[in-house]
Amino acid sequence: MTVAPAPPRPAPVRPATTRAGDSQRVLHRLVRRELRLLAELSAWAPAGDATRSSALTRHADLLGRVLLGHHAMERDLLWPALLRALPTDLADPGRERVADWTARCAAVDNRLRDLSTAARQWAVAGTPSARDAFALTCLDLAAAVDAQTAAEERELLPLLEAHLPAREWTAIARGARPALSPREQLTVLGLALEDADPAERARLLSGLGRGTRLVWRLAGRARYRAAVVRLRGAPPDH
Template sequence: MTPDLLGFTIAHRAMRGDTRRMAVLATELAAGRQSAGAARAAAISEDVALLCRSIHHHHTMEDEMLWPVIERSAGAEVDLRDLSDDHSELDPLLEEITAQAARFAATRDASALATALTRLADMLDEHIEEEERLIFPIITEYVSVADWETVENAVRKGGNIKFDLPRIEHYARPDELARLRRLAGPVLTVMLALLRGGYRRRQRLIFGQAT
C-alpha cells in the first residue's frame, strides 16, 4: 500500500481556489465594481482571517511533521530548502492580509487587501504546483502508510473543522467525495449535513449581492 494523497490534494485545491476567489472579489471591491455593506464587509474580513489561519496551519504542519518524515524516509533523495523558504515568506504576508482584512471591514477600502491577496494567490499557485510535482512522488515511493496517517491526523487535529470541512466538499470532485465518504464512514456525511447550510449562506453573503 502507498499513502493516499487525496486529502492533501483537495486541501491544496481549496487553499488556491479560495485565495484566488478572494483576490478577485477584493479587486472588484477596490475598483468599485462591487460594494459591501457592514454585514458583507465583516463576513469577508472574518473569512479572510480564517483562510490565512488555515494556510498557516497547513504549512506549519508540513514544516513540523511532514518534512521530518520525508527526510527520515527518503534521505538524500529530497531537498526541501526551497519549499521551506517559501513557507517563511508566507507568514508575514498572511499577517499583512489579516490586518488588511480588518482595515477593510472598518474602512471599506479594499485596495491594499486586493494587492496582498493577489500576491498570495500567485505565490500559492507557484508553490503548491512545485510542491506537488517534487514531493508527492517521493511521499508515494518512500513514506509508509503509517507515517502518512500520523501526518494527516496531526493536520486534522489542529484544524478548524467548521471552516475546513465544508470547503473540502466544495472543492472535491464527485468521485473524490465518494472516496472520502468511503474512507471516513457515516460521520463525514453527518458533519457535512450539519455544516453545509451555514457555509452556503456565508458564501452567498460574501460572493453574492452586497448586503
C-alpha cells in the same frame, strides 16, 4: 535450439500511499481558488459596507489559519516523516527539496501577515483605497501560493507517494488537530468538496468520524450552502 522464455517482468511497485498526496492537492486547490475568488469579490464590494467587509475579511482570516496550520503540519510532522522514509540515495535531494519548500512557505507566511494587516486597515478605514489594497494583497498571496504549491506538487509529492508508508500518513492525519471551531471545520470540508471528483469526495467523507458525517449530512451541508450564498451571492458548485 530452444530459447528459454524471458523471466516475468516484476509487477510495478505501487506507491506506499497516495492518500497523502491526494490530501495535499485538495487543500492546495481549495486555497488557490478561494484566494482568487476573495480578491474578485473584494474588488466589487462597497468599500464602506462594514457588514460586507467583515464577511470577506473573516473568510480571509479562515483561509490564513487553514494555510498556517497546514504549513505547521507539513513542517513538524509530514516532511520529517518523509525524510526518515527515504532511501539513502534520495536523502540529500530530499533534504534540498524540503529546504526549498521551507523558504517558499516562509515567503507565503509573510504574505499572510500582510493580508491580516490589510484586512484590519479596511475594517478601520472603510475607504476604496483600503479595500483595493486588501484585494491586491489577496492576488499577491494567491500568486505566491500558486508558485509554492506547484513546486511542492512537482518536487515533493512524488517522493511522498512513493516512499511514505501508509501507516505514517494515517498517524499524521490523526495527530494533526486544526485550530478551527467545529463550524469552521465543516466550512473547510465544504470548500474541499466543491472541486472534488467522486473518488476524492468519497475519500474525504470516509476519513470523517461517524458523528461528523452525520452532522454534515443533517445540517452542515445546508449551513455551508447558505454561508457560500451570503459570501459569493451564488450557491456552491456541488
